[in-house]
Amino acid sequence: MKTTNCLFALALTALCFSCKETPKDTGANIGSLYISDATPSPGETLNLAYSTDVNKEDFSAFYYYTVGSSAYPVDLDVTKTDSLYKASIVIPDSATALAFNFKLKKDFDSNNKNGYIIPLTTTSGDTIAGALASIGTYKLRLAPSYGVEVDKKEAFNLMKADLFAHEDLQEKWDGIxxxxxxxxxxxxxxxxxxxxxxxxxxxxxxxxxxxxxxxxxxxxxxxxxxxxxxxxxxxxxxPKGLIVQQQAWSEFYKEQDYSKKKELFNDFNQKFGNKSRIRNIMATRLASEAIQNGNKEEYTSIMAQVTDKAMLPNAYNSIAWNYAEKGENLEFAAEISKKSLDLVKASINDTKDKPVYNTVSQYKENMVSTYNMYADTYALIKFKQGDIDEAITYQKEAIGKGLDVELNERYIQFLTEGKKYDAILNEASKFIENGNANAKINKYYKEAFVQKNGSEDGFTEKLEALEKVGYDKLVAKTKEEMINKKAKNFTLKNTNGEVVELAALKGKTVILDFWATWCGPCKASFPGMQVAVDKYKDNENVVFLFVDTMESGDYDTRSKLAGDFVKNNNYSFEVIVDNPVEEGSRAYQVASNFEVTGIPTKVIIGPDGNIKFVSVGYSGNSDKLVKELSLKIDLLNS
Structure with a gap:
């Protein structure tokens, strides 16, 4: 018989178990998930059954097993019977807790925001020492990504109670x-x-x-x-430890003279060998400088010394893309670009270099995305070399699902250059009706239409019909993304020293754009954001606030950095300056309150004061940014 102990009881409200004896062969239901043992142990085979009507093509599942403060994801190999998805796992012997994640179409089932998180027990029924600390860490780090609502204080208390109850574990947790x-x-x-x-x-x-x-x-x-x-x-x-290696890297990084840099690299090789990650980063940096100096042979020689082959594709692609954009050294660019493609293609079916933070399927998906990105480089090189057919072949691979407008535009451009008018009419129409087109794609589409039909007659109506389909799809998608979550109030100063309070803006639509002066994608999105700001500048019910966060320095330093950047780039943004949770902390108050873990992040708050939309990152397309942002604002103001 397994019994739960008192420490396990600390987590009961979050984990939906009751503190009572549970026979080993008795399972438990947690939301839509059934597990064959309510208190599973390491080494045990656990049978799972998840209930949903979602079709298999719209369903995916994986789980994390925690070991101390680390969490390792593993795909669930499911079979479908009626409305049940079944799977079995063998719990690793080193595991302390399990967290299951089920994706239905685009969203994760959060189990009413509680998640599917289970501590493991010993064969005698005691919660494993460190299990609740693992769960607390998982909640703080990973659970919000899967829709789980995390009480940070409660998660911390799980860690604290567990580590105070098991002092022998404290050293293992001193890093976090x-x-x-x-x-x-x-x-x-x-x-x-x-x-x-x-x-x-x-x-x-x-x-x-x-x-x-x-x-x-x-x-x-x-x-x-x-x-x-x-x-x-x-x-x-x-003398051969990590601190010394880091000091050597710092010296290498700061050195400007190539010959001295090469000496530092060779010294590092002699002292620490050729397996160190720092050494491999040095090698790719040195090789990059060699090719910038026009020394192809030295570049090739240094790149051959990189022992971490996973670093090579990105290093090759970076150089190749630089040449592709400039239209220089195209023969050499094509050579190394093709190497990057071949290496990535090989890695898709060979997962031995998979990082521990990815499941096998996640790794393969990432590698496919990487391949598409590098195929875009190779296609552009071939296009500039005049090999249009080869450019079209690789750009078709690069576009993937056709979600990146910039890649789509290049594909249609190459088709136009090759006079593939039937393909243009087919492919461009798909991009337009899926909302993944821009003015240049429309222009190429018109050219193909005229070539095939002999005149512009009927083109305007055709384009409007396609754009209407695209707009309707975007509206439906946007409505699906709408949430309704209470926004925490904040009071911050803007770069003029004036106080801005969120609560005072209730009744208005408020767009919070979290950014920092060091964030490349944030700054890349700003021309589009300026268009949006200008569009609504006369609408008193729409307010844009650019929240400078995760910025180093005291308030005055942060405020000046952000204010100067906006002023020097002629942006008419109101910037408010986020504050650290406490002096020296890397956590920032408003970013933490809005669960912002990466920037740029845009949070749109409706007139009722609740969060309605959250978007992370920047697609690289200003037109798309403005269109999607405008639609969200207009929906909230309609």
Whole structure:
């Protein structure tokens, strides 16, 4: 018989289990998921059944198993019987908890925002030491991506209770828990960190990992003197350790003279060997400089020394794309671009280099996306070499599902150059009616229409009909994406020192654009955002606020950085400056409140004060950005 212990009971409200004896052969229902054992253990085979009417082509599933503070994703191999998707897994012996994720069409089933998260137990029924700390970490780091609503304090308390109950685990968590502790309960955390430092100091000798943990603890409590002295000790005790390698990388990175840089690389090779990731990064950087100096042979020689083959495709493509855009060294560009394609294609069916943070299917999907991106490079090179048919062949691969307007435009451009008018009429019409076209694609489409029909008669009506289909699809898609989540109030200063409070804007549609001056995609999106700002500048019910966040420095520094950037680029943006959760923290108040983990992120708040839309990233197309943003604003104001 398995029984739950008191520590397990701490997590019951979040995990939907009851604190009572559960026979080993008795399963449990958690939302739409049935598991064959309510309190599973490592090494056990667990049978799953998930109930949904969603078709198999619209369904995918995977799970994470946690080991300490790390989480490893694994695909679920499901079979469908009626409305049940079934799978079996063998729980890894090292696992401490499980978290299942089921994607239905475009969205994850969040189980009423609780998720499908299960702690593992020993064969005697006790919750495994560290299981709840694992769950707390998973919730803070990963769960929000799958629609789970996370109470940060509750997740922290899971970590704290578990690690205080099992002091022998604390060292394994020194890389993550003390910093989280400090952000939640500073006074108590300072005492805890002092005790952890004393525990390391009491040891007769420390490993390099233990020294790094100690260094991290000193960083958290801001003891610069101790950090500096510890760095010297680590360099002396571990002359081939990570700290020394990082120092060598810093020296290499700062060096401007190519010959000296080459000497530093060779020194690194002799001291640390050729397997280090830092060494391989050095090699790709050095090779890039060699080719910039026009030394093809040296570039080829250095690239041949890269032992991490996963680095090669991106390194090749970066150089090839640079030449493709300039129309220079096209023969050499085609050679290395094709190498990048061949390497990526090989990796799609060979997952031995899969990173631990991807499932096999996620890795393959990422590799296909990467292949498409690099095929775009090769196609452009072939186009500039005059090989139109080859350019068309590879650009057709590059467009994938046709979601990237820029890639679509190049495909139609190549078809136009090759006078493939039937293909243009077919392909361009698909892009237009799916909302993935722009003015240039429309122009190429018109040219093909005239070539096939002898005149423009009927073209305007045809284009309007296609665009109407595209608009209707976009409206339907946008309505599906609409949410209704309470927005937390905030009060921040803008770059003029004026106070801006969100609550005072209730009744208006508010667009929050989270950005930073160091963020390339953020800045790339700003010309499009300026168009949107100009479009609604006379509408008093629409307010744009550009939230500068994740920016280094004190308030005055951050405010000046953001203000100067906007002013120097002639943007008419109102910028408000986010504040760290506390001094020195890497977490920022408003970004944290709105669960912003990456930028650019746009949050649109409706007149009722609730969050209606959240979008992350920038597609690279200003027209598409303005069109999608305008539709969301207009829907909320209609």
């Amino acid at each position: 828990f003390p910093r989280t502790f400090m952000s939640e309960e500073k006074a108590e955390a300072e005492k805890y960190i002092t005790n952890r430092i004393a525990a390391y100091r009491s040891k007769s000798s420390l490993t390099e990992k233990e020294y790094r943990n100690l260094n991290s603890l000193y960083q958290i409590n801001g003891n610069k003197e101790k950090i500096d002295s510890l760095q010297l000790v680590m360099v002396e005790k571990f």
